[in-house]
Amino acid sequence: MKIAVDAMGGDFAPEAIVEGVVMAASELPSNVSIVLIGRQSVVEPLLLKQGGNHAGQIELVDASEVIDMGEHPTKALSQKPNSSIGVGFKLLKEKAVDAFCSAGNTGAMHVGALFSIKSIEGVLRPCIAGFVPQITGGHAVMLDIGANADCKPEMLAQFGEIGSLYAQYTFGIDRPRVALMNIGSEEQKGSLIAQAAHQLLKDNNRINFIGNMEGNEFFAGKADVIVADGFTGNALFKLGESFYTMASKRNISDEFLDKTNYESVGGSPILGVNGNVIIAHGVSSPLAIKNMVGLAIRQVEANAYVKIAQAMS
Known part of the structure; x- marks a missing residue:
């Protein structure tokens, strides 16, 4: 199982996000890993400062752009395809990850989910x-x-x-x-x-x-x-x-x-889409990010979005 986390989203990103991911990694089951998405030149030193990738349980994926909190969601997603949110949804759509979590622009997360993995038919x-x-x-x-x-x-x-x-x-x-x-x-x-x-x-x-x-x-x-x-x-x-x-x-x-x-709890899921998407508070602390990862794991294990899709069909 792979849980993707936007390293650049949130008022205290990337420091709080990286710290929270490292906290989560220390308690992860052996079959779970975290894919951290953000500017490699910025995130990698923070990750090393926090103790590295925890025996391979944290993977870093480079994303050169950032969607700021105040940007228009639709415009930002189209103009910044290499943003951490854009890359996260690309990985989720391709099923390279099982869930995508972010404390970034809520509108961009919602629109990104609708444009990439799309609404469940009937919702x-x-x-x-x-x-x-x-x-x-x-x-x-x-x-x-x-x-x-x-x-x-x-x-x-x-x-x-x-x-x-x-x-x-x-x-x-x-x-x-x-x-x-x-x-x-x-x-x-x-x-x-x-x-x-x-x-x-x-x-x-x-x-x-x-x-x-x-x-x-x-x-x-x-x-x-x-x-x-x-x-x-x-x-x-x-x-x-x-x-x-x-x-x-x-x-x-x-x-x-x-x-x-x-x-x-750390986050709130978007329900009614074909995948696991978790949105966190913009002011998220490291503890909130850690708990958001835990919520994402629980949601993936439940396979709830598939059950919802089956019921709506």
């Missing part, structure tokens, strides 16, 4: 999934958390099915509980779009739909899959992440709040 809109810690243990899969700010009811209903399949195969949950984020528990609550999505989810006998959930149930362990449009999902997800930051600033130590720290 209306690929989405980004986040992992919400639950007080009962584990995480709920929340989708979408930012790729699709405006969603039709059919898209929300499909997010429920995609999330259910992902939770089933990645986390081993039999019949994951699917809930729709709304402003009330009753069926008739919410916008016209939410009401229509509720009916579609309710009518889908392939999922275990348990109805609406409200914001005060976000961490309560009510659902294994939380469905939301990208605008709502992103706002809620980032609010949840802020709890750890606020607790740290106030010198509060709490086991559950520690799980809201973005570093604990």
